[in-house]
Every structure is written in structure tokens, then in C-alpha cells.
Amino acid sequence: MSDGPFGPQVLRTDPSPGYGATTSLSSMAYRDGDFQQLIDLHPETKSKAGRIKLLSPNLGEAFCESLIRRTLGAKRKPIVPSYGVQPRIVVEHALEAEDVRHQRDKQLTLVSAVFGLLFLPGTLLWLIVFELARRAPEKSRELTQNAGIVVVVLIAALLAWRPGSVTGFWGLYLRVMTIVPLVGWYVSRRICLNTAEKLRARWNGLLEGTAMGPTVPGAVPKGPDDHKAENQRQRLAEMLAEQDTNIGHYAGPKGILGLGPRWASWSLAEQLTPAEGHAEIRPFHNNDVVRKIEEHLHRFGRSAVDKGGIPHVMVDHWVLLPIGESADEISRPSGPDMDGHRMRPFSVTELADKQTFGQGPRHYVGAQFVLWNGQLVITLMATVTVLHNTLRIEVTGHALGPVHGLFTKKAAPPEKTVAKTGKFWEERTITLPIVTNAEVVRLATRAPFTWSQGLLNYLGGSVKLPEPFGLRHAWATRPWGHRFMADDAIRVATPFLRACHAATMELLADHDVDLERFQARSLMLSGEVQSIRPGKADVYDAD
Structure with a gap:
């Protein structure tokens, strides 16, 4: 047991015969990738399309949000027992992954406010570029993105060199309004990369058996008036008792x-x-x-x-x-x-x-x-x-x-096969960045909306797990x-x-x-x- 800023935290272990299935399901909370994979796992999984594709969740975000809402929601339906796994541990991993993402979103929200909202015209130009690239066919997506970046860079250079007849403060503002969002993008990229590496380490650690149990500070009351943590603790206990039916x-x-x-x-x-x-x-x-x-x-x-x-x-x-x-x-x-x-x-x-x-x-x-x-x-x-x-x-x-093979798939850096320079008849494999430019833009745009999950689900879409829901049989x-x-x-x-x-x-x-x-x-x-x-x-x- 260790005492930290969140009070006593007990490191969880699971020596039960169902350890492998438990960790496989838990690893989904830390994943990235397209959330359509979660929908394809079960024919009765439903999705609600969002209004803004840029705010859509990824695989791990959709899994955590839907699982926490289904198992710990105030008006949730009864849950089917999950034999062979410990569902509380899976839910606690989802809570921990959500906490890691919330810490990232706090930082991204601050960066978005300082470097994005204050320089909104320039930020919108960059967002239009990435939105056009996202809507373009996959084969021409990279070309569309690069062409858009060139256009915005030319606009930025033109404004920096001659902002027209505007002088004083607004003249300076026009000079930097398309440049400052680039600084914010760089800072956001470092934040996103650090979080992605942490999440992927947990993902692989669970599948390899080297990860420690989940730490859920939100379920440990800090005092008699911490009703939110006490409520979460009681709901976790209720879910555990329900499995013994x-x-x-x-x-x-x-x-x-x-x-x-x-x-x-x-x-x-x-x-x-x-x-x-x-x-x-x-x-x-x-x-x-x-x-x-x-x-x-x-x-x-x-x-x-x-x-x-x-x-x-x-x-x-x-x-x-x-x-x-x-x-x-x-x-x-x-x-x-x-x-x-x-x-x-x-x-x-x-x-x-x-x-x-x-x-x-x-x-x-x-x-x-x-x-x-x-x-x-x-x-x-x-x-x-x-x-x-x-x-x-x-x-x-x-x-x-x-459980479905997707749950046992380990984290691997994205790769791409391209033709060799000078030898177009031969191919080579290159390693792509874990976090792409489009992903940085998505996370930075999505971060301010995470403070209202209902609004975020309305704008970005959500996933509803198959009913009657049980962690084990749903994906068996x-x-x-x-x-x-x-x-x-x-x-x-x-x-x-x-x-x-x-x-x-x-x-x-x-x-x-x-x-x-x-x-x-x-x-x-x-x-x-x-x-x-x-x-x-x-x-x-x-x-």
C-alpha cells in the first residue's frame, strides 16, 4: 500500500484463473485507432453519429466512455454476470485510462485557449486544411493536406511581410495570427505524444503481464464530504456484488x-x-x-x-x-x-x-x-x-x-510500405509517428469539450454496447x-x-x-x- 496525493492506494493484482481474459479486455481502455473496430466486434453494438467528425472518439475513448456509462451510470440496467473475468478490474482500468486522458485534456485546453482561441482566425485556417484533408479520398489525402499547408504558409508569409494598411496592435496581430497556432500545435504534439506513449506502455504491459493493477483515485474519498468519490466507490461495489448472482x-x-x-x-x-x-x-x-x-x-x-x-x-x-x-x-x-x-x-x-x-x-x-x-x-x-x-x-x-482477437493484439508503431529511392521496383517499410498531425488537431479540438461528456457525445458521436450487456459474453x-x-x-x-x-x-x-x-x-x-x-x-x- 502506498500513500500519495490521492490517499491510500492499493496496488491491485489478479492471480485468478481468469487473469488473461481480464487483462485482454482491460487493454482496450488504453488503445488508439478507429472506434469503428469496436462497433464491428458485435452485430448488436450501436453507434450514434456525431455532428462534427473532427470530434469523433478513437477506439480507447469510445470503449471507456461506453463501458463506464453502462456499468457505473446512475440509471443503468442490470448487468449479465461475467464468468471467467473480473469486471471490476476492467472498469477500473477504463477509469484510470480516462483519468490519464483528462490530465492530457486539461493541458490541451489551456494550450488551445492561449494559442488557438486568442488567435481564432488563424486557427480556423489551419482547421479548414485538416478538415478538407480528412474529407478527401484516402489516396489523395496526403496531397490535399500538403497543398493546404502550402496555401496557409503563403498566407502567413504574406501577412507577416505586409499586413495591409493596418498598423499598431492589430497590425501585429495580423502578422502573428497564423504563426502562433503553429507554436500551439508543437506544444500540443509533445503533450499528445507523451500521453500516447504512456497509454501504449499500459496497453502492452497488460498483455505481457508486466503492468501493475489499476489505480483509481476518483473512487477513494478524500474526506466525509467527497460525495462524488464515495458514489463511484459504491457503484463499483454494487457492480462487484451483482457478479455474484x-x-x-x-x-x-x-x-x-x-x-x-x-x-x-x-x-x-x-x-x-x-x-x-x-x-x-x-x-x-x-x-x-x-x-x-x-x-x-x-x-x-x-x-x-x-x-x-x-x-x-x-x-x-x-x-x-x-x-x-x-x-x-x-x-x-x-x-x-x-x-x-x-x-x-x-x-x-x-x-x-x-x-x-x-x-x-x-x-x-x-x-x-x-x-x-x-x-x-x-x-x-x-x-x-x-x-x-x-x-x-x-x-x-x-x-x-x-475473447475476440482484437483484445489480444499488442501495440505496434504504425508502418507504411513505400518504393525505394532510385529502385522503384523494390519496397521498404518505414515507421510512421505514433501521433499524426491530424490526431494532434483532433485531440486539441476535442479537449475543451471533454468537460461536458453529453455535449461531446452529441457533437462527436457515441457507442452503445450490445444488450443485455455482460463483459465476457459480449465479445466471446x-x-x-x-x-x-x-x-x-x-x-x-x-x-x-x-x-x-x-x-x-x-x-x-x-x-x-x-x-x-x-x-x-x-x-x-x-x-x-x-x-x-x-x-x-x-x-x-x-x-
């Missing part, structure tokens, strides 16, 4: 939001008949079977073979609610059954025993595995139902693959393109299925149930699961 939402072909679509399903459904020598079976509840399955799942970490146990297993109970595939918001129950965002254990038990035929919600018990540094999240679930005298144990598999890809990830998802299904069946047989034997049909069906499923192929189990070929 056991309420899930089934959205048709999308599967369980936050857990991914269903890729396989196995059902063991047979008649409950008394065993030989017994007139009737001993009564039991659905939850008796559930508890027996849970007991077997907790043994996954152990094995008769050395190092054969399954690591990183998390066993929990889920309560699933149905929502429409096109729903843009989720909701959770309230009342005495809930403890914050979690349903109380006794209510979960009541739901497991309840007859839910024709109604919801539904109870599931399952095991979750966060693997490959959080790039693979496997969730296997089992639900127990009884209709008349038929007991059904249904096992389903869900999987979230790696399918794991089946990665051979080893696919193998892990398929392989772990076998011990899970057999654990559920073994637990069921054990309980049924204790309650005088004839096991012959259950054992025959279990053996059949055990054979099927050995050659399972992932499919779209949530998509039914029916009208």
Missing part, C-alpha cells in the same frame, strides 16, 4: 446469457418402479437427488490416479429465467427470497423440489471450469425433474471461447476453432455425466427403486458421450 437468463438460441449457448444435451429419463422384493419405493424429493449430485461434483478435485483430479472447478446452483432472444434487458426477482442479487439457499431448495411444469423459473446444479487463463469457460449443468412416475436427469453443456468467440480448448470442453463432459448418473443410482438404490432400466440407459449415454460432437442444441428444426 445465481440468477441466470435463458435467451433461446443465444443460450444462457453469460455462460454461452448449449452445445450438447443428454437425458436420462426412466420409470420409477419398486425394486424386486419391495411393494413401493421410499419417497424422496428432487432436491435429495440434487444434493447427491452436488456431493459427487465436489469430488472432482480428487482421483485414484496421481494428478488425475480436475482443477479449477466451481460447483454452484443456478436459477434460470426465460427471456426472449431479442430482449434488451434482464431483471431479477426481489423480495424475501433474495439476499441482494442471490436467491437464498432455502428458496433454491424449495425451487428444486417444486413442480415447474408449465412455469418458471427452473433450478440447475452444475460445475464451472475457468481454463486457459480465462479464455475458456466451460459450464456443465444438471436439472432434476419428475413428471408422474418418470424421473429425468438432464445434463447440458455450455461454453464461452476466447466459439471455442471449437481451438483444438485443445474443444478437447477440454468435450472431455470434461464425460466425468460430469457419469458423476450425475452415479449419484442418481446411489440415491435410487437407497430408496428401493429398480435400477435395471436406469443402468441400461446410463450405459447407452456413457457410450454416446465418448463420441460427442458439439452442435447447436438450442436450435430446433421445427416449425
Whole structure:
């Protein structure tokens, strides 16, 4: 812990299995580039065009603004749990990146006021040049910019040499009004370059595992009257508590939001008949079977073979609610059954025993595995139902693959391939500046508007993240393109299925149930699961 100008700051570390996915998502906050890349990541990401293209955000700015507004906004919608990542750390990195940019914008605002606003006519001439270059076709953009610069330089030289009949103060003003903005541009360029290097260092540091955790001074109250910081701290805590919910939402072909679509399903459904020598079976509840399955799942970490146990297993109970595939918001129950965002254990038990035929919600018990540094999240679930005298144990598999490749792309200096001087048939690669002249103009023009985010969004445009929003599933890809990830998802299904069946047989034997049909069906499923192929189990070929 260190004490700085912002009070006690705890350096954050994340040793969890989801460290890789967390840092990959966090790195987006420090990036530059076109914000259209963020829109292209998900088909349901929406953008609102601005009135002035020069004030448009870049990739990192759009990501931070939209993420902070969605997760910490005063009237935000509920957030889908992000399994396999720590969303609070991602949001804290976005807050830190915003703070770095705000420090830059303070300096740029001062420079813009002194060197730009006071010499507005000359500043407008330079802005027109860069705006014309931006609107020009990409092939002729550089030529248009250079031609415009030559024209403004000639105007500046002409005014400096002979400002007409104007003398005194205004004569001096005309001489320097196109020159002083150049000084401001140089100062602004140094500020932008220093900030860009700092942001890129954080970007690469996160992906390489060398960066320290985020420092968020705005979430540390400096005193009892610091209501803004206290409010931000409470919203971060609320978001963290929301991730601990056991309420899930089934959205048709999308599967369980936050857990991914269903890729396989196995059902063991047979008649409950008394065993030989017994007139009737001993009564039991659905939850008796559930508890027996849970007991077997907790043994996954152990094995008769050395190092054969399954690591990183998390066993929990889920309560699933149905929502429409096109729903843009989720909701959770309230009342005495809930403890914050979690349903109380006794209510979960009541739901497991309840007859839910024709109604919801539904109870599931399952095991979750966060693997490959959080790039693979496997969730296997089992639900127990009884209709008349038929007991059904249904096992389903869900999987979230790696985050999109854009999140794992490291920072690299921009490059350009040009023909060699004197040998036009050969090419060479040159390194371009991290911050271009057009970027300096954009940042310097945008800086004064950052004090009113609503106005800046109106003028420059904004991005709305896909709904219902969850950090992990929003940008997850399918794991089946990665051979080893696919193998892990398929392989772990076998011990899970057999654990559920073994637990069921054990309980049924204790309650005088004839096991012959259950054992025959279990053996059949055990054979099927050995050659399972992932499919779209949530998509039914029916009208």
C-alpha cells in the first residue's frame, strides 16, 4: 500500500484463473485507432453519429466512455454476470485510462485557449486544411493536406511581410495570427505524444503481464464530504456484488446469457418402479437427488490416479429465467427470497423440489471450469425433474471461447510500405509517428469539450454496447476453432455425466427403486458421450 496525493492506494493484482481474459479486455481502455473496430466486434453494438467528425472518439475513448456509462451510470440496467473475468478490474482500468486522458485534456485546453482561441482566425485556417484533408479520398489525402499547408504558409508569409494598411496592435496581430497556432500545435504534439506513449506502455504491459493493477483515485474519498468519490466507490461495489448472482437468463438460441449457448444435451429419463422384493419405493424429493449430485461434483478435485483430479472447478446452483432472444434487458426477482442479487439457499431448495411444469423459473446444479487463463469457460449443468412416475436427469453443456482477437493484439508503431529511392521496383517499410498531425488537431479540438461528456457525445458521436450487456459474453468467440480448448470442453463432459448418473443410482438404490432400466440407459449415454460432437442444441428444426 502506498500513500500519495490521492490517499491510500492499493496496488491491485489478479492471480485468478481468469487473469488473461481480464487483462485482454482491460487493454482496450488504453488503445488508439478507429472506434469503428469496436462497433464491428458485435452485430448488436450501436453507434450514434456525431455532428462534427473532427470530434469523433478513437477506439480507447469510445470503449471507456461506453463501458463506464453502462456499468457505473446512475440509471443503468442490470448487468449479465461475467464468468471467467473480473469486471471490476476492467472498469477500473477504463477509469484510470480516462483519468490519464483528462490530465492530457486539461493541458490541451489551456494550450488551445492561449494559442488557438486568442488567435481564432488563424486557427480556423489551419482547421479548414485538416478538415478538407480528412474529407478527401484516402489516396489523395496526403496531397490535399500538403497543398493546404502550402496555401496557409503563403498566407502567413504574406501577412507577416505586409499586413495591409493596418498598423499598431492589430497590425501585429495580423502578422502573428497564423504563426502562433503553429507554436500551439508543437506544444500540443509533445503533450499528445507523451500521453500516447504512456497509454501504449499500459496497453502492452497488460498483455505481457508486466503492468501493475489499476489505480483509481476518483473512487477513494478524500474526506466525509467527497460525495462524488464515495458514489463511484459504491457503484463499483454494487457492480462487484451483482457478479455474484445465481440468477441466470435463458435467451433461446443465444443460450444462457453469460455462460454461452448449449452445445450438447443428454437425458436420462426412466420409470420409477419398486425394486424386486419391495411393494413401493421410499419417497424422496428432487432436491435429495440434487444434493447427491452436488456431493459427487465436489469430488472432482480428487482421483485414484496421481494428478488425475480436475482443477479449477466451481460447483454452484443456478436459477434460470426465460427471456426472449431479442430482449434488451434482464431483471431479477426481489423480495424475501433474495439476499441482494442471490436467491437464498432455502428458496433454491424449495425451487428444486417444486413442480415447474408449465412455469418458471427452473433450478440447475452444475460445475464451472475457468481454463486457459480465462479464455475458456466451460459450464456443465444438471436439472432434476419428475413428471408422474418418470424421473429425468438432464445434463447440458455450455461454453464461452476466447475473447475476440482484437483484445489480444499488442501495440505496434504504425508502418507504411513505400518504393525505394532510385529502385522503384523494390519496397521498404518505414515507421510512421505514433501521433499524426491530424490526431494532434483532433485531440486539441476535442479537449475543451471533454468537460461536458453529453455535449461531446452529441457533437462527436457515441457507442452503445450490445444488450443485455455482460463483459465476457459480449465479445466471446466459439471455442471449437481451438483444438485443445474443444478437447477440454468435450472431455470434461464425460466425468460430469457419469458423476450425475452415479449419484442418481446411489440415491435410487437407497430408496428401493429398480435400477435395471436406469443402468441400461446410463450405459447407452456413457457410450454416446465418448463420441460427442458439439452442435447447436438450442436450435430446433421445427416449425
